[in-house]
Every structure is written in C-alpha cells, then in structure tokens.
Amino acid sequence: MVSRLLERLRKRGWPMTAQRRVIAEILAGEHVHLSADEIFRRAVARLPEISRATVYNTLKKLTELGELLEVSSDERAKRYDPNASDPHHHLICERCGLLRDVHPKGQGHLSLPSGERHGFDVTGVEIMFRGLCPSCVSGRGSAASPRPSAPRSSARLRSRK
Amino acid sequence: MVSRLLERLRKRGWPMTAQRRVIAEILAGEHVHLSADEIFRRAVARLPEISRATVYNTLKKLTELGELLEVSSDERAKRYDPNASDPHHHLICERCGLLRDVHPKGQGHLSLPSGERHGFDVTGVEIMFRGLCPSCVSGRGSAASPRPSAPRSSARLRSRK
DNA sequence: TTGAATGCAAAGTGTTTGCACGTGC
DNA sequence: GCACGTGCAAACACTTTGCATTCAA
Secondary structure: OOOHHHHHHHHOOOOOOHHHHHHHHHOOOOOOOEEHHHHHHHHHHHOOOOOHHHHHHHHHHHHHOOOOEEEEOOOOOEEEEOOOOOOOEEEEEOOOOOEEEEOOOOOOOOOOOHHHOOOOEEEEEEEEEEEEOHHHHOOOOOOOOOOOOOOOOOOOOOOOO | OOOHHHHHHHHOOOOOOHHHHHHHHHOOOOOOOEEHHHHHHHHHHHOOOOOHHHHHHHHHHHHHOOOOEEEEOOOOOEEEEOOOOOOOEEEEEOOOOOEEEEOOOOOOOOOOOHHHOOOOEEEEEEEEEEEEOHHHHOOOOOOOOOOOOOOOOOOOOOOOO
C-alpha cells in the first residue's frame, strides 16, 4: 500500500525532494496520528541528514495545502492526520493517548442552531470522543500505545448532566 | 457579580491563600477562557509577588478538582474554562481566537454508535465549532479580540463533503 | 540558472520542577 | 508545628527563525 498522499502531491506539481518524499511516506495510511517529533525520528531513520526544521516546515506547508489536519491531542504536541480528504472525527484514549478516526454516520450535518451562533459565521465542526481504549480498559495498561507512559487527566465533558 | 468558583472552593474546604483567591476571582464569569499566562499577568497586577509556578500549580489543581476545564484552542497555550459544572461546547474564531461557550440543545446525548467505538469505553465528548466571529466577519478585524494578532490557519473539518 | 528547500544552531513559547522559605489550619 | 503552598530560577518540551548552502525544475 503506497501513499496516496505522495501521489496527490505529485499531481499538484508540488516540488518534490528526498525529505518530502520520506515524510509523505511516513504519513501514509489510516489512523496515523503522529507528532512532529515522532515523524522526525522516523524520518531520521531513513534519511539521517534530515533536520527538524525541514520536518516542521513540511508539515506546516502540507497543512496549508489542506493535505494534513492538525489534531490537538491531550499531549502538548500536535498530531498530524493525513486523512484530510475524508471528513471524520476522533476518538482518544485518555490514558495512553491512542487516537482513532471515527466516521459517525447520521450526524454528518451536526450544526449549531442560529440562536446559539453568537453572530459567528460557522464553517466547521470538530468532535473529540474521549474514553479508554481496549488495552487500557482491561487494565493491561498501554499494550500497544504510541507513548510508553502517559497518565492523562485532561478536561472531560459529559453530554448529559 | 462575585465568583461562584470562590464560594465552591470555600465550601469544599480547599485551603485558601491570597494567591488562590486572586486566581479564583480572575476566573469568575461566563465566556472566560484565559490562558495560564494571561491569568498570571492579571494576577500580578493585583498581587505583584505572585509567581508563575503558583499560577500553574493552582490551575492544575483546580482542573484535577473538576472546577476548571482545559480547552485546547488554536494557539499553543491551553485556555481555562471556569464553567466546568455546566456541560457545554465551544465556538472559536479562527482569525482572532475569540472563544465562546455554546449550549446546543437537542444534541445533548450525542453519542458514538457502538459499531464505531473500536472497543473503547467512551466517557465523554467535546465539540468545537469553528468559524469567524462578528468582528472578523465584517472585516473590522480584531475589534475586541483577546490577542492583537492571530492569523490562524488550523485544521478545518466540514460536516459534509 | 534561480527561487525555493534544506541544515544548523540559536532563540522563542509555554509549562514543569527542585528546593528553600513562609504560612494557613 | 507541620504539611502544604509559594517564589525563584533553572530545566524542559515543542516549535520557529535567521542565514548560509544546496538542489529541483
């Protein structure tokens, strides 16, 4: 399975370099939500001369081009979602930080009643479901978690009183 | 209008100090979404000896106590929402960063279909509506914006293709 | 050839920590 | 009195920037 991202970029005529190709390949696939630093570390493994600045520059440009989505996880670092062409939402594990894409059917048109818009021009909506992933529910701790230790304790908001 | 937060803390028997009182007073009210640093700056104006560490410590403890909600805005810094006892969602201006609470009626029970839960135990949901605030829509720029300059360009996700 | 991309290192933000001192209960 | 809160400064984690060099088109 080769990166669709890479193909799209090529089609757009985006100037390609070895560094950009490596980054695009790392970002291939679904449920990929890496931080800039994780992307940097993987990129170095394939292309030792690559620098952090290039990774950050590239991620910023890809985000501006609309090829990547920035997801603010519970950690300090943003994560990057290559699945930008397909509208979806996220499900995060509050213990180990595992992030998954979700496509809730039926509420694709979730919108804010005009009486609640406070005069805003509303153009989008992001939904983050919170909970515990299967590994963390079963107490087995972070079995396959992206980060070894991550005892989160962030804001929680229930949908009913 | 005096801080409900302060009263709640007193009732809980939370050890009160001059620093904590100042912070609680700064966090009084609705649609208050300040960053730690903004809270620090306001606190210094009232109590010059207060330190950043105390502000961060206090905010962390209030969050753990469930009195504050951390909201990850588009800026790097988290914002703190004192309206934790009342479930609600947020509306953010992508240009100036203005953040408002919203209480969408009718979707209070928004939940993830079990087929989409990927084995997670889902305990909460956060919704962030994105758009432009009245000032930014009308081109008048950041008329009463919390931050003088803030040309955001973050992830956008439309609810329909 | 040439404007854009890169590497490097330094500077910025935002947040946390270690430790000595001070204070509410 | 003593556990806990505080101030200070240094450490940290993440990201951005300035500038000389290199490279894709």
